[in-house]
Amino acid sequence: MNRKEKIILVGGGGHCKACIDVIELQGKFEIAAIVDTPDKIGQTILNYPILFTDDDLPNLAEEYRNFHITVGHIKSVELRIKLFEILKSLNVQFPTIISPISYVSNHASIGEGSIVMHHALINADAKIGTNTIINSKALVEHDSVVGNFCHISTGAILNGGVIVEDNSFVGSNAVVKQEVIIPKSSFIKAGSLIK
Numbered sequence: 001m002n003r004k005e006k007i008i009l010v011g012g013g014g015h016c017k018a019c020i021d022v023i024e025l026q027g028k029f030e031i032a033a034i035v036d037t038p039d040k041i042g043q044t045i046l047n048y049p050i051l052f053t054d055d056d057l058p059n060l061a062e063e064y065r066n067f068h069i070t071v072g073h074i075k076s077v078e079l080r081i082k083l084f085e086i087l088k089s090l091n092v093q094f095p096t097i098i099s100p101i102s103y104v105s106n107h108a109s110i111g112e113g114s115i116v117m118h119h120a121l122i123n124a125d126a127k128i129g130t131n132t133i134i135n136s137k138a139l140v141e142h143d144s145v146v147g148n149f150c151h152i153s154t155g156a157i158l159n160g161g162v163i164v165e166d167n168s169f170v171g172s173n174a175v176v177k178q179e180v181i182i183p184k185s186s187f188i189k190a191g192s193l194i195k
Contacts, residue, residue, distance in 0.1 A: 004030040007066040007095070010057075010083050012036035012045050015072030018136075020046050022099045022117055023068070029095070032064060054086070061090035068097060069113060069131060073151040077167050077185075081149050084113065084131050094131065102134075111148065129166065141178075153190070 007029040009016055016034065023029055033051040036043075040050045052060060061067075069083050087094070094113030098104055102120040111130035116122060122140045129148035134140060138152045141159050146152060147166035156170045159178040164170060168182050171190035176182065180194055188194060 004028060005066055006030050006032040006064055007068055008032055008035060008052075008060055008064050009048070009068055009070040010035045010054075010087070011069060011071030011079075012040055012043070012050050013070075013072060015133075016045050016070035018117060019068060019070045019097065019115060020048065022097055022115060025100055025118075026097060027100075029066060034070070035060070054083075057086060058090060061087070061092050065093050066095055067092045068094065068115070073133060073149070073169060077149050077151070077169070080131060081167070084149070108140075135172075147184070 009031060012034045031048050034045055034048055035052045036050045038053050043050050067087050069080055071079050073080055096110050097115040099116055099118045101118050102116045104116060104122045105124045107124040108122045108126040110128040113131040114128050116134045117136045119137045120134045123142045125143045126140045127145045129146060131149050132146055133151040135152060135154045137155045139157045143160050144158045144162040146164045149167045150164055151169045153170055153172040155173040157175045159176060161179040162176045164182040165184040167184055168186040170188045173190055174188045174192040177195035
């Protein structure tokens with residue numbers, strides 16, 4: 001029986017819980033610990049301990065090679081970007097995390113550190129960037145491109161040929177008409193129709 005590689009999760013909020021659920025179901029990694037703020041040390045998230053802070057990242061990078069940023073992206077993506085850049089400078093790996101109960105076309109591509117959550121659909125020739133969240137039940141249709149550090153929220157629909165530029169947030173149940181371009185750092189409210 002192959003031993004699972006260990007992974008460190010960086011961020012211990014609500015998004016972390018959703019990521020844990022996907023990582024457990026995917027079954028490729030063993031969660032070693034969670035990194036969060038000093039006041040959270042000793043707490044647990046779904047029975048996994050918060051043992052470290054951001055100051056520990058250089059030492060952790062010497063002991064572990066796999067990291068996943070589990071800070072969410074609703075109000076701002078800045079912390080996700082900052083943590084990614086810090087960890088990238090420490091030469092760690094960012095595995096792609098894909099729920100086994102999602103669908104990702106063999107003809108799609110997904111960048112490092114991104115996560116595809118339960119029941120998401122990513123169709124042919126879709127391209128997902130680095131450190132991006134494709135949340136539960138989101139649909140990314142054929143030929144769409146989602147940039148780096150984006151969050152496509154629960155139930156959002158990107159129709160064919162949509163481009164979502166870097167650092168953008170697309171809210172829950174938003175629908176983007178085919179071939180629309182969402183500019184960099186956009187914030188699309190939940191339930192919006194973009195055409």
